[in-house]
Amino acid sequence: MTALTKLFRTTTFRLSLTYLALFSAAAIVAIFYIYWNTTVLLSRQLNQTIDAELKGLAEQYRGGGLDQLVRIVAERSQTPGNSLYLVADKEGTQLAGNLSAVSPQLWDSLGPVEFVYSRPAPGGVERRLAFANVFRLPGGYRLIVGRDIEDRRELSRLIRTTMLWGLGVMAIVGIGGGYWVSRRLLARIDNLSATTRTIMEGDLAGRLPVSGSGDELDRLAQSLNLMLARIEQLMAGLREVSDNIAHDLKTPLNRLRNRVEEALREPYDEAANRETLERTIEEADGLIKTFNALLSIARLEAGAGGENREKLDLAALVSDVAELYEPVAEERGIALKAEASTPIVIHGDRQLLGQAITNLIDNALKYGAPTAEGGNGWAPEVGVRAETHDGVAEIIVTDRGPGVPAAERERVLARFVRLEASRSEPGSGLGLSLVAAVARLHGGSLRLEDNEPGLRVVLTLPMEGDVLVNGTVPEPPTGAELRPT
Amino acid sequence: MRVLVIEDDQETAAFLKRALKESGHVAEYAADGQAGLDLARTNAYDVLIVDRMLPKCDGLGVIKALRTEEIRTPALILSALGEVDDRVKGLRAGGDDYLTKPYAFSELLARIEALARRTSPEEGSTRFVVGDLVLDRLSHKVTRAGEAIMLQPREFRLLEYLMKHAGQVVTRTMLLENVWDYHFDPQTNVIDVHISRLRSKIDKNFANPLLHTVRGAGYTIRDSAH
Numbered sequence: 216m217t218a219l220t221k222l223f224r225t226t227t228f229r230l231s232l233t234y235l236a237l238f239s240a241a242a243i244v245a246i247f248y249i250y251w252n253t254t255v256l257l258s259r260q261l262n263q264t265i266d267a268e269l270k271g272l273a274e275q276y277r278g279g280g281l282d283q284l285v286r287i288v289a290e291r292s293q294t295p296g297n298s299l300y301l302v303a304d305k306e307g308t309q310l311a312g313n314l315s316a317v318s319p320q321l322w323d324s325l326g327p328v329e330f331v332y333s334r335p336a337p338g339g340v341e342r343r344l345a346f347a348n349v350f351r352l353p354g355g356y357r358l359i360v361g362r363d364i365e366d367r368r369e370l371s372r373l374i375r376t377t378m379l380w381g382l383g384v385m386a387i388v389g390i391g392g393g394y395w396v397s398r399r400l401l402a403r404i405d406n407l408s409a410t411t412r413t414i415m416e417g418d419l420a421g422r423l424p425v426s427g428s429g430d431e432l433d434r435l436a437q438s439l440n441l442m443l444a445r446i447e448q449l450m451a452g453l454r455e456v457s458d459n460i461a462h463d464l465k466t467p468l469n470r471l472r473n474r475v476e477e478a479l480r481e482p483y484d485e486a487a488n489r490e491t492l493e494r495t496i497e498e499a500d501g502l503i504k505t506f507n508a509l510l511s512i513a514r515l516e517a518g519a520g521g522e523n524r525e526k527l528d529l530a531a532l533v534s535d536v537a538e539l540y541e542p543v544a545e546e547r548g549i550a551l552k553a554e555a556s557t558p559i560v561i562h563g564d565r566q567l568l569g570q571a572i573t574n575l576i577d578n579a580l581k582y583g584a585p586t587a588e589g590g591n592g593w594a595p596e597v598g599v600r601a602e603t604h605d606g607v608a609e610i611i612v613t614d615r616g617p618g619v620p621a622a623e624r625e626r627v628l629a630r631f632v633r634l635e636a637s638r639s640e641p642g643s644g645l646g647l648s649l650v651a652a653v654a655r656l657h658g659g660s661l662r663l664e665d666n667e668p669g670l671r672v673v674l675t676l677p678m679e680g681d682v683l684v685n686g687t688v689p690e691p692p693t694g695a696e697l698r699p700t
Numbered sequence: 701m702r703v704l705v706i707e708d709d710q711e712t713a714a715f716l717k718r719a720l721k722e723s724g725h726v727a728e729y730a731a732d733g734q735a736g737l738d739l740a741r742t743n744a745y746d747v748l749i750v751d752r753m754l755p756k757c758d759g760l761g762v763i764k765a766l767r768t769e770e771i772r773t774p775a776l777i778l779s780a781l782g783e784v785d786d787r788v789k790g791l792r793a794g795g796d797d798y799l800t801k802p803y804a805f806s807e808l809l810a811r812i813e814a815l816a817r818r819t820s821p822e823e824g825s826t827r828f829v830v831g832d833l834v835l836d837r838l839s840h841k842v843t844r845a846g847e848a849i850m851l852q853p854r855e856f857r858l859l860e861y862l863m864k865h866a867g868q869v870v871t872r873t874m875l876l877e878n879v880w881d882y883h884f885d886p887q888t889n890v891i892d893v894h895i896s897r898l899r900s901k902i903d904k905n906f907a908n909p910l911l912h913t914v915r916g917a918g919y920t921i922r923d924s925a926h
Contacts, residue, residue: 523788566882573882
């Protein structure tokens with residue numbers, strides 16, 4: 216495809232051509248209409264003037280006879296202007312007036328007529344267009360009154376030429392402008408295409424150029440750039456997951472393999488083998504758990520899952536999970552205090568949110584007890600609250616443990632990150648990553664704060680109320696609820 | 701109990717068949733959806749174990765087809781897809797329970813035994829009795845040897861579920877799913893603590909314990925004196 220055909224195929228160019236055609240048609244119609252109307256009006260006016268003058272002269276004739284008519288006509292013929300007169304006998308001999316030879320067509324006509332006459336001009340005779348009416352006098356005499364309309368014809372011709380020129384210029388400017396705009400647009404599109412191609416070829420960090428004019432192409436490029444950023448982020452997540460799998464799943468797998476290999480190498484011992492097998496199953500179960508958690512996080516971060524959102528009472532869910540953990544806390548000698556009595560209605564996935572709250576409480580119970588050496592004088596206590604602030608729901612889980620240093624707070628949300636102090640407790644290091652992923656999926660966030668002393672984890676969720684979620688409209692309250700039952 | 705296993709992986713199917721036989725059940729096996737559908741239509745089974753991804757007709761399709769034909773044999777779906785959404789899809793298609801691969805055989809066994817029991821008349825009874833322990837579902841009262849036992853609402857539901865499946869093994873996941881309606885896996889074994897609390901209320905002052913731990917599987921409530 217040559218550059219020119221490519222250009223002609225652009226939408227802009229075709230649009231300019233279409234507009235040009237439509238605009239020209241409209242202009243032609245308008246100009247023609249004005250021209251035609253003007254001509255008709257002028258002719259009618261001319262006709263009326265000539266008629267009036269004819270009648271006036273006829274009055275003179277009736278009052279003063281032929282002589283007076285001849286005198287007046289001769290007099291009026293002297294006045295310079297474009298009026299034409301002729302008084303002639305039945306042979307056509309001129310008695311008075313500034314018209315000489317008259318064509319038979321005019322001579323015999325019964326109404327107003329256009330005709331061409333000759334008049335002396337510098338360097339000869341010129342033929343000009345005129346318009347006249349004939350009045351028949353008794354005895355074959357004729358009175359002719361007319362007007363020279365050569366100037367008007369000239370004007371018409373001028374209008375026609377101007378119109379043609381105008382149309383021509385319009386076409387040239389239109390086509391040229393279309394060409395120019397299209398070329399400019401085409402250059403930008405070509406630029407965008409080229410960038411897209413390099414991104415497709417693997418340069419995920421590449422972004423489309425934004426000219427800064429804020430036009431529709433810029434807005435498109437901005438949207439596409441946001442999309443590219445999201446894709447890059449997802450790809451990075453995927454890479455991270457494979458790295459994680461390589462590192463954190465292969466290690467326990469290797470441990471498991473070593474154990475079995477060792478059991479095979481040793482002389483057969485029923486009891487020892489049994490123990491090895493039991494530990495192998497335990498380890499396999501642990502691996503499955505880690506694997507499931509990893510897959511869940513990956514799915515959530517890819518924006519999948521959570522299709523089963525419903526209206527739910529977040530406060531009820533919080534107290535529910537707290538109740539599940541209450542015996543565990545008691546067993547560990549930790550006071551678990553739940554404050555979530557006021558219903559907080561949000562739109563969410565009960566299972567995912569339940570898992571998130573579970574992970575937060577589980578973490579607080581595991582890592583939130585004041586340590587023996589770093590004892591801070593506080594009694595072990597875990598608090599769980601569900602509150603609302605400025606239209607957002609917050610689940611706050613607090614403990615009195617060693618907390619997380621400010622510098623580490625961002626890092627512990629990442630996958631498999633476990634602080635040295637927590638290594639003694641079993642865990643995969645995926646708990647908080649999952650909570651963060653659930654929060655993000657619900658349009659919320661997770662942040663860690665200092666509980667002075669201890670850790671304070673705040674899970675923020677938007678109170679969506681009646682906002683559309685996943686294209687479903689929350690059911691309006693039914694009247695049945697209001698009726699006494 | 702007569703079980704139909706619809707599973708395309710030969711080794712898994714052979715393992716299930718063997719293990720079910722060892723547990724005292726009769727297992728038949730179909731290697732694809734169509735064959736499984738034909739068998740389920742013609743024979744009466746107590747439970748179906750259906751793999752979700754099958755050649756010819758997938759697992760959900762098999763169950764849907766059976767349900768439209770009014771064949772209500774309880775079905776357990778086995779799947780590698782473990783998210784809650786997948787689970788909901790499986791249950792919507794007419795499945796009765798959903799188990800994610802990889803699974804422990806004890807979990808599978810406990811679940812199909814519970815499913816087979818669902819069709820028994822005990823399901824709807826208002827009073828459960830195990831030995832001298834009585835649970836009244838209507839008045840929400842629990843007595844042991846005539847003595848009233850005070851239970852929290854959740855403890856009552858826990859005991860109710862255990863007694864409904866008296867004599868059967870009930871796994872921790874089954875308890876989490878049915879008593880708490882949580883379809884995820886808490887990191888800590890929270891269920892164990894709840895069970896030990898319940899045990900202290902119903903078994904503590906009695907010589908004959910009713911609530912037993914089944915090693916590697918879960919819990920069961922039964923009167924071992926008989």
